[in-house]
Amino acid sequence: MDISADLILPILPLDAIARAVLLDKVSGVSVGSNTRIHLLDDSPVNQDTANAVLDNFGNLTVNADKIIMIEGDADPVITCSDPNIATDTNVNYLVLLDGDNFAEGTAPIIVGEVTLNLVSPVAGVYDIYIYRTVGNFASGSITITVSEV
Amino acid sequence: MAWTTPKTWTSEPLISGDLNTEVRDNLIYLKEALDNSAPAKQYIRTSGNYTTTSTSFVDMDDTNLNITLITTGRDVRVTFTGYGMVAGAAGELTLGVRVDGTHYTILKTEEGGSGGIISVSFSYIFAGLSAGEHDFKMRWLTSDGTGTIYAGKLLFDVREELGAA
Numbered sequence: 001m002d003i004s005a006d007l008i009l010p011i012l013p014l015d016a017i018a019r020a021v022l023l024d025k026v027s028g029v030s031v032g033s034n035t036r037i038h039l040l041d042d043s044p045v046n047q048d049t050a051n052a053v054l055d056n057f058g059n060l061t062v063n064a065d066k067i068i069m070i071e072g073d074a075d076p077v078i079t080c081s082d083p084n085i086a087t088d089t090n091v092n093y094l095v096l097l098d099g100d101n102f103a104e105g106t107a108p109i110i111v112g113e114v115t116l117n118l119v120s121p122v123a124g125v126y127d128i129y130i131y132r133t134v135g136n137f138a139s140g141s142i143t144i145t146v147s148e149v
Numbered sequence: 150m151a152w153t154t155p156k157t158w159t160s161e162p163l164i165s166g167d168l169n170t171e172v173r174d175n176l177i178y179l180k181e182a183l184d185n186s187a188p189a190k191q192y193i194r195t196s197g198n199y200t201t202t203s204t205s206f207v208d209m210d211d212t213n214l215n216i217t218l219i220t221t222g223r224d225v226r227v228t229f230t231g232y233g234m235v236a237g238a239a240g241e242l243t244l245g246v247r248v249d250g251t252h253y254t255i256l257k258t259e260e261g262g263s264g265g266i267i268s269v270s271f272s273y274i275f276a277g278l279s280a281g282e283h284d285f286k287m288r289w290l291t292s293d294g295t296g297t298i299y300a301g302k303l304l305f306d307v308r309e310e311l312g313a314a
Contacts, residue, residue: 002207008197011295015202028203028291032210038203100236 001042003050009035009057012101013129013139016094017053020133022046052137060084060140062130067142071123071149080130081113084138090114096127123148150178152280182219189308190216194300201296206245206252206288209298214287216307222280224310229287230270231303233258237294244269247286248278269298274310 011031018026018037025041037050060082069076085091088109093116095103107114107130118126123146131139155171192213199209208215218225227246235242235258245254256271285307289296 002211011200011202015295027205027207028201030199030201030203030207030209032197032199033212036207038205038207040205 001039001047002036003039003047003054004034004036005054006034009054010127012096012099013094013127013131013141014053014057016092016104016129017057017131017137017139018050020092020131021049021053021137026050049137053139056136056138058140059136059138060130060132062128062140062142064128064142064144067144068147069121069144070147071121075120076118076144078116078118078128078130078142078144079113080140082138082140084136085109085114085132086112088132088134091130092133094129094131096129097122098124099127102126118144121146150174150181152178182221188218188220188223188311189306190218191304191306191308192216193305194303196300198300199298199303201289201291202294203290204292206243206254206290208247209287209289211286214305216285216305217282218285218307218309219282220278220280220309222278224274224276225278225283225285226272226274226306226308226310227255227285228272228304228306228308229255231268231298232266233269233296233298234266235291235294235296237292240291240293240296242267242269242296242298243290243292244271245288246273246275247284247288248275249283252288 008031011029015029018029025046027038027040030036039046039050060080062080064076064078066076090106090108091114092106107116126144127141129139129141153170153175233242242258244256245252255273258267287305
């Protein structure tokens with residue numbers, strides 16, 4: 001069964017979120033005329049989860065102390081203190097560099113805020129996604145553009 | 150409206166029921182066939198690439214790459230032309246067509262080589278389809294990493310073959 005939304009979402013972060021929260025219950029995602037999550041197990045709870053992932057994509061507010069920088073500048077610091085994550089213990093993150101998977105992992109939430117450091121970024125466009133793996137599975141992102149010296 | 154094989158008239162009274170069945174209904178059937186069946190339909194995608202991470206077969210585009218054709222019982226040729234890529238180093242794209250709910254795997258690409266452009270074009274004849282309405286859907290999967298098929302030159306064409314019984 002496909003759970004779809006009539007909008008075009010970026011496939012890599014959506015795939016990461018879907019696989020993180022639905023595990024082997026999902027075969028992947030597709031983006032074309034719309035965006036779809038492909039459920040292998042279409043139980044009601046999995047349908048609800050997939051719908052929540054789509055409905056709350058982009059709903060987390062993510063900030064950074066700089067979004068444009070030059071190689072060699074101080075490392076940018078990314079933060080998220082969105083009320084959605086206030087009671088969570090951690091969130092997952094995904095970093096894309098020029099559209100490709102660059103890094104991913106889990107980060108702790110301390111006093112309602114998660115902090116990520118983008119260490120020694122090279123020239124390129126970094127898209128940093130943060131997403132919940134519980135609750136409403138909300139996600140958000142910020143883009144940091146690094147220019148050559 | 151169903152097709153009724155015309156009867157062979159003999160010396161008998163001509164009744165309105167026969168006229169309705171043998172003439173009117175069959176003319177309606179033929180008119181509907183002409184209106185609906187021009188035996189070819191196609192979709193050309195000029196923008197909006199398709200991407201998937203699905204490792205099992207899924208519809209490529211349930212709206213646009215989903216053609217219904219009314220055929221007269223001849224073979225049907227399905228043509229798909231395009232090019233794509235797979236992000237994973239050992240990634241392959243596999244394409245298929247679902248005809249009336251039955252899946253047929255048609256094409257499997259070479260490994261994409263982490264972003265190398267690959268052809269995903271094929272032309273395939275489905276024989277043995279009965280006269281009537283048939284649904285043709287493009288489907289695909291990727292074995293490793295995100296699969297992409299580019300718009301712009303993408304064509305999905307379904308047509309009944311003339312002269313092929």
